[in-house]
Amino acid sequence: MNKIKNIILWFCYMVLPGLAATAQQKVAQWGRYEVLLKAGTDKNPFTNVSLKATFTGEDTSISVNGFYDGEGNYKIRFMPTRLGSWRYTTSSNLSQLNNKKGSLECVKPGGNNHGMVKVSDVYSFRYADGKPYYPFGTTAYAWNHMDQGVQKATLNALQQSGFNKIRMCVFPKNYSLVKEEPEVYPFELKGTKKDEKGNEIKVWDFERFNPVFFQRLEHCIDELDSLGIEADLILFHPYDKGRWGFDAMINETNIRYIKYLTARLASFRNVWWSLANEWDYVKAKTPADWDLIAKTVVANDPYRHLCSIHGATATYFDYWKPEFTHVSIQDESPVQSPGSAALLRQIYHKPIISDEVGYEGNLPYRWGRYSPEEMTYLVLNGVMGGTYVTHGECYMFKDDSDTIFWAKGGHFRGTSWKRIAFLRKLVEECPNSLQLADISRDNKTATAGNGYYFINFGKEINQSWLFNLPVKNADYKKVMPGTRFKVEIIDVWDMTITEYPGIFETTKEMDYRVYDKDFKKVNLPLKPLIVLRIKEIKGL
Template structure:
């Protein structure tokens, strides 16, 4: 009887070995594919998970509503999706806790309805610290509990420049030490910003040019331009990689009728806000600044701004930081719950530490002076501070427990020139270096700074038990007699017999000089404790000097 061919095949040891090898390789490939599929289903906490669908609709795709509810144990969150062009719909979600998340979609469009899936959320790694939140009334923390101190700069229209210019801006920010950037969503038309932006937020319905060469654009407000927002997202993600918060200005008055984005009807405002919330809320480094100089947008009333604030809060499932900024000394009702912190344009609070500390007590919220004036050489008084003045204003705010935003406004030719405050590019001043040094000193503190004995002592700040800064108002003083207030904010009172070391910190030359002496507090006298031997410190006799006094 003849052997069957397949039996003959297996009688060949070489062929058996080949089959085993092929089977082994196939198994490895299958495992790799399985691992790859699982890897795609994992994301870090505070990362961004995205569900994508491709489908055509007969109606305006920007009118299609789709949402997804994500569930993890007893936590459930519903987020809105959006149309991203080319028949693509996206739903983005930022998981706020680890573990298995499952989701189900909801939409009137059948291809988008009742779609299910899940992913696993892992612990954060590297520099992923999560979102920034308000903490302890006056301060900020990341989601992981790390203190966040806002040392920001300004580059209003940097995402509306050429790719080369925007890349130069990112390169400057990478080495500057800032951890927040104020930036506009809409393009800007201003004395120092005349460029035609490469892309616009809405689709163009009609475009014409008059006999003077001016371009008139009629917008289709029912359709967004996904490329505009994709570009903005790209830059926000790059800022996140640098550890920088994107303080997004949603509306501004620097349009002057050129595009009409400063006078959109309320229904268009609402539509725009819901779209940008759906697109960007899942980015952990986003803040919402409802407006820059809100009172200069004449087409909008206070009621309109409250509607905008409520729309933002209702459509941001993660409760990102949110505020509104007015023109000089124009304050909004910042104590309202719609605002997480105070964002003001006023140098008065930081001309010294006292007013800054008082303002903090009035609002009971974190205070950021987002515009006190800028270092530069402009003809405008707000844009011609010296590096020393810019640094002093930042330092005054920090010592009082509030924060101040930097700006670089040097101009050497005309509107074609690059002014960082307006367009980004390269810093031309020097105060950014001093501010980076201030940030290093502040981040080395055990706790955020505040006045130790508010309303009574405007020179002594505290960062906790046994950790002080003395920032003399009179920089010409030759000596400082060692003395500290008995009161130490909300911390334990200072006791006699406490021993201290002192460092002289020069914020202009960016040096720290430890003193060899040891100081020891004597008995309390009239609410203060002096060195028991009445020792003193010889001062450098120059501005921007502080003494760091730390318990041994």
């Protein structure tokens, strides 16, 4: 009997890892290749077992960390960034995991796989394959901690929307509008104890993760990827208040958590790292702690996913630091006009995402009671200023148990999301990313390149508009006399585009602007949220 048992163990530890290593011979570029290894140990597999692998391609090598996934399973995940053959070798302090070798073939991607999103041209984003990416995101902080029915409803709602990014928390939330107890937790439970008030609180083994928690998170991220949605993962937040204690972990635990999370998730192409939501409200951490966390995330992410940190209203971190790829802020002020939004570009010289400007809804709080029109207006201003704005929705019709999308996901109940989807289509039709044409003098005129403009009237209600453009066109060619244009009237709220009759031909420069040679006007609908799209007519 012992002989049979030994044969089975030998098969598990020696043969199965080899089979697992050769199971996936081909993987798409920016896809996920996984090596599964089996091993047994009397030590804590989360703290006492080290596992890495070096993947070597034709002209590059990438080192990735492995992780323990429970039940004797150790995994190494790799995202091949270049086509062709890759070989790998593992290294571990555990003999069963050490010096395992294998290979894979990276093939061309297909379908909706465009690779990771990266910063492009200072202020913009592109996928790894070069396709432009314009973040039109929403917020559902704890949707991944809700029951399966709510999660399914959330994914269905996202599929019908135009959103391509979502802000979501790794840890569960304990907030006035989010009180649900999660089904699983990120750490193993030691037991319970009474606090000073007699409340029963959970005691965690912070040296042992719960792989099931992370497996469920990974499933949610993969579901988002299938919809073409980036997962902007919030690693820490202050909405715990002692209920679980995940906001007050010591740095040793924070670092272990980051290393485990990045080992599991860095190979997911649609992941972004948001170090915190409202970092300044996490009282157990100092700015120096956040610097350490930022450096740890970057050091353990071999692919350099997008990374930022988010503060409370008008609380700005040192976004100049190299760990941060873009600026993520909570502030309504910059999107009160396109000019204010554009100013942040000039300060940070990085992409600007206003990840919280307030939310459409009917809550008693000032941040959660924007009208749909106001939410649309703020997004429009940010976009025309060459920045990006994240949507959120906070409708409550009964009580705190309502599935409020901003908190829990579920169904959209508002209407601004439809207008934001319409805006996304307009932006994606542009030849280049938007920015103000004459940033210090003109808050209305945005440019998307040579001969391609938008005039944003915002909340103004005008009967007509005298055709005129700034001569300055950002870094593109100046407008020359005799250039001919067509005008389209865009009603952002009604989501309509109407071509205006006639052709407009520019004059010579007059005080830094050009006009129609006959000083023609465009008659406008007497409504707010009107935008003009002005495109040069090429040829005869």
